[in-house]
Amino acid sequence: MATETEPAMQADALTLRQRLPSNLFMHLGILFSIFAMSSPLILALIMSTQTTSEVYQVTNLGIGSQGLANYDIVLTDYNFATYLWNSFVMSMIIVVGKVGLSLLAALALVYYELPFERGVFMFILLTLLLPVPVRIVPLFQLMADLGWTNTMLALTGPYIASATAVFLFRQHFMSIPSSLVETAKLDGVGPLKFLFGVLIPMSKGMIAGVCVITYIYSWNQFLWPLVAVTDKSSQVVQVGIRYIQGSAQAGLTQWGLIMAGAVIALLPPLVVLIALHRPLLRTFAIQQK
Template identity: 70%
Template sequence: MATDTTQSTETPTTRIDVTDIFGDQLFVHLGLIASVFLMALPLVLAIFMSTQTPTEVYNISKIGFGSSGLSNYRTALTEYNLMQYMINSFVMSAVIVVGKVALSLLAALALVYYRLPHERAIFMFILLTLLIPVPVRIVPLFQLLADLGWANTLLAITGPYIASATAVFLFRQHFLSIPESLVENARLDGVGPISFLFRVLIPMSKGMIAGVSVITFIYAWNQYLWPLIVISDQQKQVIQVGIKYLQGASQSGLTQWGLIMAGAVIALLPPLVILYALHRPLLETFAIQQK
């Protein structure tokens, strides 16, 4: 009697290991995601609080958008004149950026492409200015501007920030990395120093100029102490001091933190726009340096 034997075949179970997909980069990605979340958490909480009433802010269990909506933003911009403070800060930051970049480019051009006596000593003296603390400079600088009649003017909040040892250092180091052959060709062609700056150096330094401009704009935008000291007219104050004025607002004896957070979020927008507008030259510079 013949017996049919059926040969059973079992399909082996295929296991997909997550680590096989991402490799060793899985934990790196998780760490980066966690870091981004932790860094963005204060901003997210500020946005939530900017839409809440004082009662909702003091309610710990209330996490999320509040019932005020955009009313805190309208109040900050209209009743507390925050829009005027932003215009003042933008004008101040723009003047500082243009003046600092222009002066630093000329200074770096002189240090690199001119034969100056005691050039090394001059450069070291410029760097030594970074060691002077800001509080030490406030009193004599205020006295100087008062004697010049610049107090409570745009020159008072822009003039002290035009000269920058950091920007001069960055541009100098960048100019030193430019091939000497370009300089020699320009000299043979009879190109003057100013023409060489605009036709060669600036086009080759777009990324560095963009980086210095972004850093300078954010630094100028966040100034608080010096404008508070040198500007006495409230209509001429900057956004950071304007946010300080919001702390005087209260409702039923409670500080309106929603209003303050709305002002902080508004003050955050211009630097983000500037950073986004100049991010391409920055990325191109980083890509060139990596190559």
């Protein structure tokens, strides 16, 4: 009897093996990687619904008793809506200013005959070695001398110029066929008209990608706003989270409120990233089918 069932069992095992995808382990590895990367966000969402005592219970991994109350407390009692608005305004000003200035700089570097053009471009790239945290002391002194402290000018001014954006736009402009430039010259098209009528329409993907990168980078600024702005009503969202952390209750950090603020602060850049993820991938030359 056993000898009769053995071929049937082997046939069933062969059929099961045929049904399994050939890249099963690869899919399992991808699912595990997704879970591992998203676990901090999942944990933050859970903690944002818990009370302080529930957070400190390590084994408590369920939805807390606070529900959405922590979010309401953060938005009302801690003035988080003002911080969100300040971060939004700061990020939009930086995006518009940085992209506009970088487009003009790339236009000059590619389509104008400048003396020491390569040297100028190398000098622009060398500024990458001096980010804002390195220049924070002289920058703060400059803002104080100009009377810009506690203003939006202090938050946005140091971030308007960008060597990275100039480099990306320059390389993209150099890939545009020179026949278009010659045709524009023959038609008497001026530099600005050529920029807005030809270059920008042909660079929509690159511009969108740079805008996404710049927006997320600006939204996550913490150190410079903390130094340049002392008025709480003019602060940004990342510093606002630090204010929540500083308000302890019975000697315990209110992690539920902190996580609620962190989740709220995550939403705007997440929406921008989801909406413009395809141009961002094209900016880094990642092809999508």
